[in-house]
Amino acid sequence: MLADYHLHSKYSPDSNVDVDKYIEKALELGFDEICYTDHYDFDEPRFNSINFDKYFEDIKTLKEKFKNKINVKIGMEFGMQIHIIEKFKKIYNLYPFDFIILSCHSIDDLQLYNGEFQKGKTQKEFNERYYNEIYNIISVYKDYSVLGHLDLIRRYDKTYYSLEKTKPIITKILKQVIKDGKGIEVNTSCYRYNIPDLTPSLDIIDLYKELGGEIITIGSDSHDITHFGAKIKDVQKILIEHGYKYFYTFDKMTPKRHDLCVFDN
DSSP states (O other): OOEEEEEOOTTSTTOOOOHHHHHHHHHHHTOSEEEEEEEEOTTSGGGSOOOHHHHHHHHHHHHHHTTTTOEEEEEEEEEOOGGGHHHHHHHHHHSOOSEEEEEOOEETTEESTTSTTTTTOOHHHHHHHHHHHHHHHHHHOOOOSEESSTTGGGGGOSSOOOHHHHHHHHHHHHHHHHHTTOEEEEETHHHHTTOSSOSSOHHHHHHHHHTTOOOEEEEOOBSSGGGTTTTHHHHHHHHHHTTOOEEEEEETTEEEEEEOOOOOO
16 A cells, blocks of 8 residues: 655645646556645745635545546644644534645744754754744644644755754643544655754654554645655655554545555666
8 A cells, every 4th residue: 555645736835746747647656545735834924825726626626537547635824833723623624634734834824944943043042933933733622633844944054953852842732643543644755855863863763653543544645746646655664663553544534554565666
C-alpha cells in the first residue's frame, strides 16, 4: 500500500500543480491513495483566499472519475495559531473533510520561514515558544487528524537543537495527541531540504512510539509534481526498523490502518 498524504496543488498559492496531474503521477508510480492538503493560513492574505467550493468540486470530480483506479481524499493543511482557532472551527464545520493536517507556520502573526518569529530571540526562546504554541493549540482544538512536520522549526535553524532540551514540552504534545486519538506525520520534504534526519526527527518518532503513539501518516509535502511520492517507500522501511507495524490513511476524519512494507525499489 502506497499513499501520499501531503499534497499542495494550484489551490495553494505556493504551488501551480493542476489537481489532475497528481493523480496521473500517482498512477504512474503505482500509488493506491492520495490526499490533497492545500494550505489555509488565516494570518497571511496569500493563504486565506482559497475557493473552497471550487476546491471540493474539482477533487470530487476526480474522485469519481478515477474511483476504480485510485482512492482520492480531500484534506487541508491548517496553518494554526492560538488566537485564530475560532476561524478555523467555522471552516471545518462547513465542509466534509477527510483529513486535516494541523501545522504551525507562524506565531503571533510572525512567520517562521523568513525568520521574523525567531528575530530577537535566543535559540532556547524560539524553540520553546514554538512547541508551547503547538501544545496550547492542541489542548483546545481537536478538529484535526495529525500534526504536520512537528519539528518544523529545525528547518529554519542552522544549529541543531537537541531533543533533550525540548523533550518535556514535546512529550506533553505527544501525550495530548495520543490522548485525543490523533497522530503525527512523517514529512519527507526533509530530503529535499537536506535536513540530516527525518521530519520529525527519529528521536521524536521513537518517543512517540515509546509513549504509545501509533497513528502516523506519510506525506511528501509536494509543491511541485517532481516532489510527489518522494522517499515514501524509504520511510516505510525506516518506520519498520524503528518498531512500527502500521501507517494510516483517513476517510471522513476516521483513521484506517495499513501494514507497512519493505519495497524492492
